[in-house]
Amino acid sequence: MKRGFLKSAKAQKTFYPAEDEEPVPDLFKQLVKGTKLSYGKVKEAGRPEGYQTKGVEMKETAAECVDHPEGTKLFTTIPIQYPDSTYEDQPVGWSECFISADIKRMIYETPGFGRSPPSPNRLNYRIESTPNMGLGMFAAHPLKMGDLILSERPLLVVPRSMTMSIGAPVGFTPEQYRQALMFEWEKYLEMAVNRMFPENRKAYYALANNHSEDGSGRILGILRTNGYDVGGDFYDKKLGKHDGAYSATCDKMSRLNHSCRPNVSHSFDIASFSFQLRPVRDIQAGEQLFYSYCKCDQPAAARQKALEPYGVRCTCESCLGDATESDELRTHITPRFMAIQTAYVHWLQRPPQQRDDSVLKPALALLSAFERDGLHSNRYYSLLLDTIREVYSDLGDKESATKYARLLRACSIACTGSITR
Numbered sequence: 317m318k319r320g321f322l323k324s325a326k327a328q329k330t331f332y333p334a335e336d337e338e339p340v341p342d343l344f345k346q347l348v349k350g351t352k353l354s355y356g357k358v359k360e361a362g363r364p365e366g367y368q369t370k371g372v373e374m375k376e377t378a379a380e381c382v383d384h385p386e387g388t389k390l391f392t393t394i395p396i397q398y399p400d401s402t403y404e405d406q407p408v409g410w411s412e413c414f415i416s417a418d419i420k421r422m423i424y425e426t427p428g429f430g431r432s433p434p435s436p437n438r439l440n441y442r443i444e445s446t447p448n449m450g451l452g453m454f455a456a457h458p459l460k461m462g463d464l465i466l467s468e469r470p471l472l473v474v475p476r477s478m479t480m481s482i483g484a485p486v487g488f489t490p491e492q493y494r495q496a497l498m499f500e501w502e503k504y505l506e507m508a509v510n511r512m513f514p515e516n517r518k519a520y521y522a523l524a525n526n527h528s529e530d531g532s533g534r535i536l537g538i539l540r541t542n543g544y545d546v547g548g549d550f551y552d553k554k555l556g557k558h559d560g561a562y563s564a565t566c567d568k569m570s571r572l573n574h575s576c577r578p579n580v581s582h583s584f585d586i587a588s589f590s591f592q593l594r595p596v597r598d599i600q601a602g603e604q605l606f607y608s609y610c611k612c613d614q615p616a617a618a619r620q621k622a623l624e625p626y627g628v629r630c631t632c633e634s635c636l637g638d639a640t641e642s643d644e645l646r647t648h649i650t651p652r653f654m655a656i657q658t659a660y661v662h663w664l665q666r667p668p669q670q671r672d673d674s675v676l677k678p679a680l681a682l683l684s685a686f687e688r689d690g691l692h693s694n695r696y697y698s699l700l701l702d703t704i705r706e707v708y709s710d711l712g713d714k715e716s717a718t719k720y721a722r723l724l725r726a727c728s729i730a731c732t733g734s735i736t737r
C-alpha cells in the first residue's frame with residue numbers, strides 16, 4: 317500500500333451501524349432474500365402507513381482499520397480522506413463505500429493497493445445529448461480494440477442487494493414490506509452520499525433516475541438506474557457471487573447507454589480502485605459508446621423484458637426487425653463453439669499432411685457471425701479467436717497466427733483488463 321493512502325492518524329473515520337438488538341422475524345428474513353424491487357408506477361409507493369422508522373446508532377473506528385467484528389458493514393472512503401484532503405487531490409476521484417469488513421480487508425490486502433489508475437494520454441470521449449436516449453458517451457477519436465478510453469473511480473460502492481434488517485409490523489402486505497425496506501435502504505445510502513465531497517454529491521444527484529414512481533428514494537433510484545456490477549473477485553464470499561455482489565455508480569461511465577451490440581467493456585482494478593473502460597472492437601470517431609445492461613446471450617424478447625426496469629426499449633439492429641437469425645445465434649453460442657472445439661480435437665489427431673480447412677472454415681464463419689451480430693464482448697468470441705490462432709499455428713501459418721494472437725490480446729484486455737494468454 318502506498319504511504320499517501322495512510323497519511324496521518326487524523327483521517328476521516330470509518331463508521332458502522334451498531335448491531336441491531338431487535339430480532340428479525342424469520343418470515344421477514346425470507347421475504348427480504350426473495351424480494352425483487354418494484355419498478356414502473358407503483359400505487360403504494362413510499363413509506364407505508366404505520367411504519368415506524370428508527371434512528372441508526374453508529375460506532376466509529378480508524379479509517380485504516382481492517383480488523384472489524386465479523387459481519388460488520390462499514391461506511392468508508394477510498395482513498396482515505398484527511399481533514400486537509402481536497403477534491404482535486406484525486407484526479408480519478410473518490411469513492412464512498414458501504415462495504416463489509418471482509419471486503420474492506422480484501423481491498424487493503426490486494427497487492428499494489430494504493431497505486432494510481434492507468435491514464436490515457438488524451439481525452440477519448442465526449443458526453444453529449446442523444447436524440448432519444450438522454451445523454452450518452454461518444455468516441456472523441458478513432459479507438460482501437462483494447463485501448464484505454466478512461467479510468468474512473470466510482471462515486472458510490474454499495475451492496476447490490478439491500479442488506480439491513482428491519483422489524484416487520486404485523487399485518488403488512490409483501491408490497492408494504494418491500495416499500496419499508498426500500499425506505500430504510502435509502503437512509504443508509506443517504507449516509508454514504510452525505511460523506512461525499514460536495515462536487516461528488518452534485519455529480520451523483522445529476523445522474524439519470526428512472527425509478528421515481530416505484531417507491532425508490534432519490535438515491536436508490538439513481539443507483540438502480542446507473543449502478544454497475546463491480547464483478548470479478550469483489551463480492552462477499554459468504555453470500556456468494558450473486559447475493560454478495562456490489563454495485564458501483566460512476567459520474568462519467570454512468571452516461572453509457574444500452575445496446576445489445578455493446579462496443580465497450582469495463583473491468584474493475586481493486587489495486588487502483590478504479591474501472592477501466594475499453595472498446596471491444598475498433599470504433600470510429602463520433603460513434604456512440606454502448607454497454608449492455610442485460611445478458612446478451614438470450615433472445616430479443618427476453619432481453620426486452622430484462623430491460624424493462626431501466627425503461628429501455630432497445631432499438632439496436634439485433635432487436636429491430638426480424639431477429640430470427642440473431643436469436644438463433646445467441647441461444648446456441650455454447651453448442652456451436654463446442655462443436656468447433658470437438659472438431660479441432662479430432663483434427664489434431666490427424667497426421668499434419670491431412671489437416672484441411674474443416675475446422676478453420678466454420679470457426680471463421682462463426683467469428684464473422686459474432687461480429688455481424690455485435691457479440692465482440694461475449695466470452696466465446698475471445699475463445700474462438702484463441703482456437704483460430706491455434707489452428708493457424710498448427711498449420712504453420714505464422715502471419716495469420718500472429719494476427720489472431722494480437723486480436724486475442726486486445727480483446728482480453730478490453731473484456732477483463734488483463735491478458736489471459
Ligand SMILES: C[S@@+](CC[C@H](N)C(=O)[O-])C[C@H]1O[C@@H](n2cnc3c(N)ncnc32)[C@H](O)[C@@H]1O
Nearest residue numbers: 449450451524526541542570571572573574626
Ligand atoms: C445509465 S443511464 C444512461 C445515461 C442516460 N441516458 C443519461 O442521460 O444520463 C440509463 C438510462 O438511459 C436511458 N437509456 C439507456 N439506454 C437506452 C436506449 N438504448 N434507448 C433508450 N433509452 C436508453 C434510459 O432512460 C435509462 O434508464
